[in-house]
Amino acid sequence: MEISVKTIQHLAHLSRLQINETQAAQYQTDMQKMVSFIEQLQEVNTDGVEPLLMLSDASTSLRADQLNESLSATDALKNAPSHDQQYFKVPTVIKK
Structure with missing residues (x-):
């Protein structure tokens, strides 16, 4: 599975994170390594x-x-x- 910068930007948007292009490229590299490792684990015979x-x-x-x-x-x-x-009084967190 190939992880693209567009995928990283989409995940950042869903997570409500603001990342720049340099961070996106680094996250892409890191995520690609994780996916490759998982794919490698799936090849192990566990019968x-x-x-x-x-x-x-x-x-x-x-x-x-x-x-x-x-x-x-x-x-x-x-x-x-x-x-x-x-009761404790706290600031409103969720507005209707």
């Missing part, structure tokens, strides 16, 4: 190979859940830069 669920035999130890005291609303709001009686 009879069991899929791995974990890369090591070590098991993860999980801690037991413990109930602890939580902050009261007053304590939680005490250091907030802006709040009313019950």
Whole structure:
């Protein structure tokens, strides 16, 4: 699969990134190397190979859940830069 500069520019547009021509050329080179590596991996014969669920035999130890005291609303709001009686006030992010 060939990665073109046009493809890189399209991906940048979809990602809402602004890149210049030099960056686009570098990204094209890097992406082409990644695609070539993946194509090379697809040629490897994996017949009879069991899929791995974990890369090591070590098991993860999980801690037991413990109930602890939580902050009261007053304590939680005490250091907030802006709040009313019950809620944090934050700037509007999404406008209707």
